[in-house]
Amino acid sequence: MADPQALRELWLRQYHPASDGAPTLVCFPYAGGAASYFHPLSEALSPGVRVLSLQYPGRQDRRAEPVRTDLHALADEIARVLSAAVDGPVVFFGHSMGSTLAYETARRLADGPDGERVLGLVLSGRRGPSTVRHETVHLRDDAGILEEVVRLDRGSAALLADPDIAGMVLPVLRGDYTAVETYAPREGVRLRCPVSVLTGDADPQVTAEEAGAWAGTTDGAFRLRTFPGGHFYLNAQRGAVNAALVEDLAAFTRPARV
Structure with missing residues (x-):
C-alpha cells in the first residue's frame, strides 16, 4: 500500500x-469534470464542513496519467484511497457520473472493515x-462528443470553441x-x-422516475428533491443545493435516538 499522505495528495483536494x-464530505466530479x-x-461550507474533492486521473495536475475507462476499476481505486488516507466517517456527494461512482465506492466500503464509515450519499x-x-456518445467523433x-x-460552448482547450479535454x-x-x-x-x-426538472438525462429508482439501492432512508433547471441545474441553484447538502449532512451525522 502506498503512503497514505501520498495517496491523499494525489487523489484528494481540500481547498x-x-x-x-x-463532518467530511467527499465530492465526486461529473464526466469531464475535475x-x-x-x-x-x-x-461556502467552510469551516463547518471538511470538503474533500476527488481528482480523477487524466485531468488538470494529473493529465499525464491515463484516463480510467472502467468505472468499476476506478471505484476500486477510490475505495482503497479513502480507506487508507481519510479517517473517520464520511458523506459522499456526486454529480452525474460522480453519482454512480460514489454509489459504487460506497458499496465497496460497505463490504469491508469500513462498512459503517459512509454515513450517507x-x-x-x-x-x-x-x-x-x-448511450453511445463515447463512440462519436470529436465534434459529436x-x-x-x-x-x-x-455555458461551456465558448470555452470548447477554443481548439487548444477542446483538444486538451477531449x-x-x-x-x-x-x-x-x-x-x-x-x-x-x-x-x-x-x-x-437531487435532480433538475428539465434534465434530459434523468426523468423523475429514473431519479426515484435510487430508492431501490438502500435499506436506509430515501429522499428525492427536484430543482428548476437542466443537467447542470446546480450551477444556477447553487445556494439551494448548498442548503440541501447542509440539511442532509445534519441528518446523516445526527446521533441516533436510543
Whole structure:
C-alpha cells in the first residue's frame, strides 16, 4: 500500500480549512469534470464542513496519467484511497457520473472493515443503476462528443470553441463517457445508509422516475428533491443545493435516538 499522505495528495483536494470535528464530505466530479469544480462549495461550507474533492486521473495536475475507462476499476481505486488516507466517517456527494461512482465506492466500503464509515450519499443528476438507456456518445467523433457536452451545459460552448482547450479535454471526455456508458451494476452489497437524490426538472438525462429508482439501492432512508433547471441545474441553484447538502449532512451525522 502506498503512503497514505501520498495517496491523499494525489487523489484528494481540500481547498479550505475545517473546524475540529467537522463532518467530511467527499465530492465526486461529473464526466469531464475535475476537483476544482467543487471549490465554490468548499468555500461556502467552510469551516463547518471538511470538503474533500476527488481528482480523477487524466485531468488538470494529473493529465499525464491515463484516463480510467472502467468505472468499476476506478471505484476500486477510490475505495482503497479513502480507506487508507481519510479517517473517520464520511458523506459522499456526486454529480452525474460522480453519482454512480460514489454509489459504487460506497458499496465497496460497505463490504469491508469500513462498512459503517459512509454515513450517507447525496446523488445528483444521475439515474438509478436499475434503469437502462442505450448511450453511445463515447463512440462519436470529436465534434459529436463536444456537441453532447454543449447540449447539457450551454455555458461551456465558448470555452470548447477554443481548439487548444477542446483538444486538451477531449481525451478525458471520451474516457469518462466510455466508463459511464459501458457501466453495468453488479449483484452484491446493498447499502444500509440513507440516500438523498437531487435532480433538475428539465434534465434530459434523468426523468423523475429514473431519479426515484435510487430508492431501490438502500435499506436506509430515501429522499428525492427536484430543482428548476437542466443537467447542470446546480450551477444556477447553487445556494439551494448548498442548503440541501447542509440539511442532509445534519441528518446523516445526527446521533441516533436510543
